[in-house]
Amino acid sequence: MNVFWHELKAHRKGLIWWSLGMFLMVYSGMAKYGAYKASSVDVTKVFGAIPKVVKAVLGMRDVDLSTAIGFFVILFIYLIVMAAIHASLLGAGVLTEEELDRTTEFLFAKPISRVQAVIAKTSAALVAVTTLNVVTTVSSVVFVSAYNKDAPVTREVLILMGGLYLAQLLFLSAGLAAAAIVQNPKRAAAVVSAYLFGTYFISLWLDITEKAQWLKYLTPFKYFDAAAIVKASSLDPVYIAISAILTTVLIVLTFVFYQRRDLNV
Amino acid sequence: MAVIETKKLTKYYGKDRGIIDVDISVDEGEIYGFIGPNGAGKSTTIRILLSLIYASSGTATIFGKDVVEYGPEIKKEIGYLPSEVFYYDNMRVKELLEYSASFYKKDCSKRIKELSEIMDLDLGKKIDDLSYGNKKKVGIVQGLIHEPKLIILDEPTGGLDPLMQQKFFELVHEENRKGATIFLSSHILSEVQRLCDRVAIIKDGKIIQVEKMSDLANSNYSQFKLTTTTPLPTGYFDIPGISDLETNSTHASFLFKGNINTVTKKLAELDLLSLFVEEPDLEEIFLHYYE
Numbered sequence: 001m002n003v004f005w006h007e008l009k010a011h012r013k014g015l016i017w018w019s020l021g022m023f024l025m026v027y028s029g030m031a032k033y034g035a036y037k038a039s040s041v042d043v044t045k046v047f048g049a050i051p052k053v054v055k056a057v058l059g060m061r062d063v064d065l066s067t068a069i070g071f072f073v074i075l076f077i078y079l080i081v082m083a084a085i086h087a088s089l090l091g092a093g094v095l096t097e098e099e100l101d102r103t104t105e106f107l108f109a110k111p112i113s114r115v116q117a118v119i120a121k122t123s124a125a126l127v128a129v130t131t132l133n134v135v136t137t138v139s140s141v142v143f144v145s146a147y148n149k150d151a152p153v154t155r156e157v158l159i160l161m162g163g164l165y166l167a168q169l170l171f172l173s174a175g176l177a178a179a180a181i182v183q184n185p186k187r188a189a190a191v192v193s194a195y196l197f198g199t200y201f202i203s204l205w206l207d208i209t210e211k212a213q214w215l216k217y218l219t220p221f222k223y224f225d226a227a228a229i230v231k232a233s234s235l236d237p238v239y240i241a242i243s244a245i246l247t248t249v250l251i252v253l254t255f256v257f258y259q260r261r262d263l264n265v
Numbered sequence: 266m267a268v269i270e271t272k273k274l275t276k277y278y279g280k281d282r283g284i285i286d287v288d289i290s291v292d293e294g295e296i297y298g299f300i301g302p303n304g305a306g307k308s309t310t311i312r313i314l315l316s317l318i319y320a321s322s323g324t325a326t327i328f329g330k331d332v333v334e335y336g337p338e339i340k341k342e343i344g345y346l347p348s349e350v351f352y353y354d355n356m357r358v359k360e361l362l363e364y365s366a367s368f369y370k371k372d373c374s375k376r377i378k379e380l381s382e383i384m385d386l387d388l389g390k391k392i393d394d395l396s397y398g399n400k401k402k403v404g405i406v407q408g409l410i411h412e413p414k415l416i417i418l419d420e421p422t423g424g425l426d427p428l429m430q431q432k433f434f435e436l437v438h439e440e441n442r443k444g445a446t447i448f449l450s451s452h453i454l455s456e457v458q459r460l461c462d463r464v465a466i467i468k469d470g471k472i473i474q475v476e477k478m479s480d481l482a483n484s485n486y487s488q489f490k491l492t493t494t495t496p497l498p499t500g501y502f503d504i505p506g507i508s509d510l511e512t513n514s515t516h517a518s519f520l521f522k523g524n525i526n527t528v529t530k531k532l533a534e535l536d537l538l539s540l541f542v543e544e545p546d547l548e549e550i551f552l553h554y555y556e
Contacts, residue, residue, distance in 0.1 A: 003369040010353070016279040102351035106407075109315050110368035113337045155414035262278075265308075265347075 003107075003117060007094060007124030015190050019135040025082065026136065029075040030143040037147070038106055057209035063227050069156055069213075074138065076160055076226040079136060081200060084220070085172040087129050091175020094121040095254070096185035099115040099264045114259045122176060126152045129168045135199060137161040156238050163224035163235050166243050170220050171179035171196060173250035180258035217242060266329055268293050268355055268446040269314065274323035274498065276309055283309040284470040291300065291448055294442055298478070299450040300459035306452040306470040308348060311419050312434065315345060340368065344413035348420035348450075352392045352405040359388040362407055365433065369411040372472070380406040383436060384429070399423040418441060418449045420478060422456055434460060488545040490518045492538040520545055 047055075047065050064070040095118070107117065140157050179188040188233055200260045203221035206213065216222040223239035269291040276283030284306035291297040299307055312318045315324055316336040325332045327339045351363055362381075366373035380389055382404045392400065401424045406417065416437070422430045437460065440446055452456050457464055458478065466474045496514045506523030515538070521528055532540065 002364065006364060050434075077349060101353065102349070103353060104317060105312075105315075105345070105347040106350075106365075107345065108317050108354060109347075110365070111337045111340040112368060116337070260319075265312055265317055 001120070004124050005122035007121055008127060009200065010091070010097075011094075011124065011128055014090075014247065015131060018082075018132055022079065022136045023139045024130060025078060026139040026143050029078075030068070030072070030081050030147050032199075033071040034147045036071075038151075056204055063230075067150050067153075068144050068149075069153040069230055072153075072157065072160075073226040073230055077221075078165075079140075079219065080164055080224060080226075083129075083132060083136065083168050083198055085131060086195075086201075087168040087171040088175040088178075088196050089189055090125050090128060091177075092179045092188040092192050093170040094125045094176070095176055095179035095258065096188050099185040101265070104263045107226055109261060114257060115227075118176075118180075118255055118258050120249075125172055125176070129172050130165075130253055133161065133165045133168060136164065154232060158223075159233065159235060160226055160229055163226075165169055166235075166240065166247075167220050167224050170243050170247050170250075173254065174248045176254040177250040177257070180254040180256075180261070183261060185262075185264055220246075227232065229250050266293060267326075268327075269327055269535055270329075271310070271314075272323055272488065274310065274325050274424040275321050276306075276313060276318065277321045277455060282470045283321075284467075285451075286314075287467070287470075287472050289465050289472065289475070291446060292534070293446055294444060294480060295462045296437075296449065296460050298446065298455065298464035299467065300452065300456035300457050300464055301467035302452055305467045307452075307467060308419055309470075310467075311345075311448075311450060315340070315343070315415065317491075323357045340412040341411075344445075345417075346380040346401075346404045346408040346418045346421050348401045348423065352400070352403065354393055356392050357388070358386060358390050358392060358395070358403055359405060361387070361392060362410065366540075367408050371411060373410040376410045376412065377406065380409055380436075383432060385432075398426060398429065398462040401425055402429065405436070409436070412440075412443075413445060415448065417444045418447065420451055420453075421449065422451075422453070422534060454520040458493040487521045487528075488518070488538075488541075488543045488546050489521060489528065490516075490543070491532070491535075492516055492540075494538050499519045502531065503526075 023160055063073045065074070098107050108114075137158070140161060143152055144157050145152070145154055171192075175192045176186070178192040179185065179197070184190045198219050199219035203219045203225075206216055207223065220243060223243050224235070229235055232234050233246070267290045271287050271289050273352055274287040275285050287306070289297075289308055289310075291301075295412075299310070301307055309318070313320050313325060314332055316333050319333060320466065330339055335491065345459065356364070359377075362373075362377050364379065377388075384406055386406060388397070388400050390399075392403065395403065397434060401421075405421070406419075413460075418437070422433065425433060427525065437447055437449075447460070449460060461478050463475065463477050465472050466476075474539075493515045497512055502510055502512070502517060502519060504527060506521050508520045508522070510519040511517065
């Protein structure tokens, strides 16, 4: 438990900033929607004129931007990217920080096994990721309903936040696995970032093109495609299953590899 | 029972040599020196003992238990001072020591106070603000707070001023008197000479000699320096036991290990102008090993 508390404390400040960032993102995003609505500009018409590619890049595909939930769908793309960055860097960070700060000899000369260390660090990261999700969820529910003039959409927002959480868990475990597998601790963050942005650009590309649609099974950003989730009013069980399996596999790899590899002292 | 025992312990970093076939056996209650130049494999050996890294082949046991399989259990009774000390930023000395103590299931608060008084350590200071020497002191205290049965010291005195070194050695002796086994790695001879009962010499990853300190320091080696009236015949001192031989017409100097009578017989046949037989310092002996 001591390592768990130590980690929580060490990452407290970062978490506060990230939470503040998510809060501001939701707030300013929905405030912008409020401004559009108030200005009596035909939002749908304005956005309708935007070329498909630009729309894809901005994440505005098949959504009705005149509704609060439609607007939130676009905002969600940014929320999920931010949360994914947070989770993946945190995952890579908790497992490599001892090596990067050269405290490996301090920690692992103590009576603690590698498995115990991974459990403590992963749990602390899980708390951080969950907190960020709760902050985002509360902000989203509050601000979306504050600007919503149509039928209640809290259910949709909560489903989206469920998807966000699954994405966070997936990227957290990807970060952990990268830190455990990559022998050089300096490269773990780069590896998981490459995965994150690689899959993100694949999902953008899939929005533009009709080709290679099977790739959607490879990018987490497609698993939690906000427009599709809102349209169906539920998460796709296939994607839930894929992300759950992927997360589990990555966690198992983390334990196996972190136990086996030489630590950098 | 041996407290530390390694058998054919070998470590390669990829293709790079770490250590090769290291056999050491440290008995309970002794102060064991591990000496060699930088890069010889001292830290590699220690890191394997602490299972920070894993051996490529061979075995290592501490208290008779495999260091990998029983790592966490063994480490309850190990105190370790790394050669370079690094700690968490933004922690105060007290917090770090308490964090350190929290890994052991015993109350260490009294010990923290006691040790930091001996080492003259300010508990309220931030670790970031400490000098290197003071960080090292934190390392010493955190390595000893749980009264370990085995104390592993890797180049312990770097950064400590002579007064602190003195206090540190007293502390180590005290722990040893109370029954702790000490494993001390160093490239500084005087340090080892002062403390150790036995010493293993490591060079290029291999143990080249294990000796009792008393054997090394006392009887066996003699440093001869002599001058003769007539030039020495070439190869005159070509006898077993002689090393570091330097001859220059009527002068000769060498180290000798073995039965002293073999040398004195040879010397009796010479017409000597001067003769010095001295105890060599360890530096000379080790230089001989390192060659």
